[in-house]
Structure formats: C-alpha cells, structure tokens
Amino acid sequence: MIALKLLTTLILILILVVVLLLGLTPLLDRFRRTVLRRILVDVTDVLNRHDIEYWADFGTLLGLIRQGDIILGDKDVDLCVLDAERPRVMAAYADFAARGYWLTGEGGAAGKLMRVFDLRSPFYADIYPYLANGETVASVLDPRDDAPTRLVSAKENVAFRGALISTPREAEPLLEYRYGPSFRIPRRNDKGRAGGAGPWHSLSQDLEASALFVWFFLRYALGVRPGRA
Secondary structure (H helix, E strand, C coil): CHHHHHHHHHHHHHHHHHHHHHHCHHHHHHHHHHHHHHHHHHHHHHHHHCCCCCEECHHHHHHHHHHCCCCCCCCCEEEEEEHHHHHHHHCCHHHHHHCCEEEEEEECCCCCEEEEEECCCCCEEEEEEEEEECCEEEECCCHHHCEEHHHCCCEEEEEECCEEEEEECCHHHHHHHHHCCCCCCCCCCCCHHHCCCCHHHHHHHHHHHHHHHHHHHHHHHCCCCCCCC
16 A cells, blocks of 8 residues: 555656746747857857858758747757868867867767857757768768758858858758658657657657756856866
C-alpha cells in the first residue's frame, strides 16, 4: 500500500514537472528566437570577415526564405561549410571569443561538427562540415543530410537585421529537397529527410529544450560555463 502511494506520488510529481516544463515553451520560444537572431548575425559576420565560404541551411535557411526570420520554435542556428574550410573556421576562435562565444571542433553527439556556443545563453550555432563528392556534397555526420552539389554551389547574400547571410542561390529547390514540396507550410520541429516529425516528436523536442534551458541556468548560477570543466 505504501509502495503504491509512493509510486502514485512520483507519477504525479513527474506529470507536474512535465506540465511546468511544457508551460515554459511559449516564453522560451520568444526568448530563444531573440538570442538566435543575435547569434546568426554575429557568427556569420565573423565568417564573412574571414572570407570563409559557408551557407545557411536546414531550419535557419527555411526561416530566412519562408518568413525572413528565425522560425519561432527553432532550437539553434544551422550553417554549413565544405570540410576544407574547417581549419579557417577554427582559426577564427579568438574572434568568436572576443564577441562572447566559445568555438569547439568537437560539437554534437558524434563530436564531428563545429559548434559556436553563446556564453550568455544555452543556445548555439552549428557549423556542419561537408565533403565535396562530385554531384553530391556529403555530410560527415549523416547521409540523410547529403545534398546535390548543384543546389548549394552557387551562393547569394540575404539581408538580415543589418547583416548579409550567405545562402544557396537555389534555396527553394534545396528546401524542397530537404523538406518536401510543402516546405512552406509550418510544421513545428520538422526535421525533413533527416527524420523526426509528428506531434509526439515535437512534444519530446520541446520538453527536452525546456529541461536543458532550466539545467543551463542552474549551472550558470553555479558559475559553470561552456568550455569549463
């Protein structure tokens, strides 16, 4: 009987925590979009100043093309480079640091992408490296992220909040390739060809984001920052 009451209490506490975390989502969406706007401008400005060839892709490109902004609910900034540019990106470490960012070349679960952490928030920009492979640019992370070379080779700048963001000239065909012909219809947390869609996927993504947000500020209060042990 005692065990049943304890289990019931734990379940109720878990439900309460989930409800509270999901309740943060609308506020977190707006706060995160404000920060991601700054991150996109700052990170691309450093890349532009170093003449590094890159392009906005995935959710960042989708937002720029579809609504001229960061998508409300997007979790990070997505940029891509050919892997040959990796040394030049890493050489810009000091410039990122001077703006309040920490650059690592071992970001993500696989430790293969470049990630630029904002030291003032839990958010970041991912810089995905690609290998030139004839008619395809091949992701070093996931073959589902590969793309036809013809869709990313030519670039053009898109104005965004006083900055110039490099995007593929064939942006709409690229987005159709990644997300399908209905890419202009908003679908929260849609990962396109990379997998992950539907209400349960979206719910889990939002729950994880809220939990990480709370965890970051608890660590921040204790003086822990990205790049510190």
